[in-house]
Amino acid sequence: MSTAGTVVIGSGTSGAGAAVAGPAVVTGARPLPLNAVRMIARARAGAKANRLGFALGLVFGALLVLVRVHEYQTIHNMLMLRDPYVFLLMGAAVGTAGPLLWLLRRRRWNTPFGGALAPERHPVERRHIAGSMVFGAGWAVTGACPGPALVMAASGNVLGVVVVGGLFTGLLLRDWVARRQGVPEPTGC
Amino acid sequence: MGTLVVEQLPWYVGGPLIGLVVAAMYAVWNEPLGVSGLYAHVTRFAVRRPDTDMLRVWVFAGIVAGGVLATLLQGGPRVSADYGVLSAALPLLLLVPILFVGGVLIGYGVRWAGGCTSGHGLAGSSAFSVASFTATATFMATAIAVSFLLNWLLGGVL
Numbered sequence: 604m605s606t607a608g609t610v611v612i613g614s615g616t617s618g619a620g621a622a623v624a625g626p627a628v629v630t631g632a633r634p635l636p637l638n639a640v641r642m643i644a645r646a647r648a649g650a651k652a653n654r655l656g657f658a659l660g661l662v663f664g665a666l667l668v669l670v671r672v673h674e675y676q677t678i679h680n681m682l683m684l685r686d687p688y689v690f691l692l693m694g695a696a697v698g699t700a701g702p703l704l705w706l707l708r709r710r711r712w713n714t715p716f717g718g719a720l721a722p723e724r725h726p727v728e729r730r731h732i733a734g735s736m737v738f739g740a741g742w743a744v745t746g747a748c749p750g751p752a753l754v755m756a757a758s759g760n761v762l763g764v765v766v767v768g769g770l771f772t773g774l775l776l777r778d779w780v781a782r783r784q785g786v787p788e789p790t791g792c
Numbered sequence: 793m794g795t796l797v798v799e800q801l802p803w804y805v806g807g808p809l810i811g812l813v814v815a816a817m818y819a820v821w822n823e824p825l826g827v828s829g830l831y832a833h834v835t836r837f838a839v840r841r842p843d844t845d846m847l848r849v850w851v852f853a854g855i856v857a858g859g860v861l862a863t864l865l866q867g868g869p870r871v872s873a874d875y876g877v878l879s880a881a882l883p884l885l886l887l888v889p890i891l892f893v894g895g896v897l898i899g900y901g902v903r904w905a906g907g908c909t910s911g912h913g914l915a916g917s918s919a920f921s922v923a924s925f926t927a928t929a930t931f932m933a934t935a936i937a938v939s940f941l942l943n944w945l946l947g948g949v950l
Contacts, residue, residue, distance in 0.1 A: 638845070641823065642847075645821070656847045656850035656854060657854040658854060659816060659817060659825075659851055659854060660850065660851035660852065660853065661854040661858040662813055662858060663813045663825070663851075663858060664855035664857065664858020664859040665859070665862035666809055666858075666862075667855075667859065667862075668858070671799075675875045675877075675878060676877070679878075682936050682939040683939055683940070691803040692803040695804055695811065696807045696810040696918075697811065697914060697918050698807070699807065699811025700811040700812070700818075700915070701919075703811070704919060707818075714818070714821060714822040717821045717822025717823065718822060720819065722824065722918075723916075725906075725916075725921055725922070725923035727922055731912075732905075732926060734900075734902065734903070734905025734906070734927070735905045735930035735931040735934065736901070736934045737897050737900055737905075738897065738900075738902050738908060738931050738934075739901070739938065740897050740901070740935070741895065741896070741897030741899075741900075742898060743934070743935040743936075744890065744894030744942065745895060746875075748827075748902075748908050748910075749828045749830075749831055749902060749909070749910070750909070752895070753856060754855065754856075755859075757856045757857075757858075757859030757863065757869075758862075758863040758868060759863065759870050760872050760873065760874060761871065761872070762873050762874075762875050762887070762891055765888055765892050766895040768895060769891065770895040771834075772895070773898060774832060774835060775899075776896065776899070776900055777900045777903035777904050778835075778903060789905075
């Protein structure tokens with residue numbers, strides 16, 4: 604558990620809210636985000652902990668261009684089951700990251716900016732299925748998911764900007780609906 | 793500066809490299825690399841909400857910069873409005889609102905499901921999260937079904 608002012612990273616999130624008064628959680632009645640403890644840890648590590656994320660994003664964004672998933676035709680050919688490329692790509696990515704993470708956890712890896720490595724895992728809820736069905740429909744229409752849509756816009760395709768504009772609109776719409784229904788905001792990814 | 797023209801990295805090169813990026817996000821920050829979450833924190837950043845996660849805003853900015861950089865290395869960017877077979881099938885005046893509505897569906901869905909192709913499909917699946925496996929199977933199956941439906945509605949031109 605944590606006492607006022609000190610945070611034990613990885614001690615869980617419920618209950619820590621009352622004691623922690625970091626810059627990230629001064630939100631009045633808003634519920635404490637799931638990753639609040641890690642956000643506080645990063646705030647303590649200094650701005651560089653956050654700024655370093657730019658480098659990771661840079662590599663990720665460049666890779667999305669190099670595998671061409673920012674083009675409608677790549678995703679469309681996958682979803683029409685004409686080309687297995689993207690399935691193989693995603694399989695190879697999970698096949699690389701999965702064993703790596705398993706190995707790091709077994710070695711009790713301590714992350715530089717977030718305490719002991721403990722990837723979030725969630726039980727299945729209705730929202731995972733309902734939300735993914737809505738997302739899947741949009742993915743089929745546009746051939747773009749959030750990452751590739753962003754890179755599509757960045758590569759100079761003005762229609763990518765249209766998709767990103769719609770994406771922000773839909774996201775805020777969902778937040779508005781969730782607020783009206785009294786559903787807490789989703790956190791994590 | 794010469795241009796580096798790579799048509800498309802083979803999946804067995806691009807896939808593992810993307811996997812390393814996903815693993816790095818966990819190994820350095822203990823966070824899943826979920827792009828829909830990045831968008832969400834950018835909307836918070838825009839209204840100066842105090843619970844904005846600046847890490848996610850920086851990763852978002854990095855992805856945009858990476859997209860621009862890779863496009864530059866390949867001789868771009870070229871301002872275009874190309875949407876493959878969808879451009880050929882529909883006039884631009886119809887394509888723009890359809891793509892916007894498609895974007896709204898994506899945004900609404902990923903926020904509801906708490907993740908997208910990266911957060912659930914790559915990161916959550918790599919962490920063996922059952923919710924992520926379920927979400928991934930659902931959006932894949934839905935997207936395939938809707939793609940076939942759209943192709944049928946447009947008379948098989950897609």
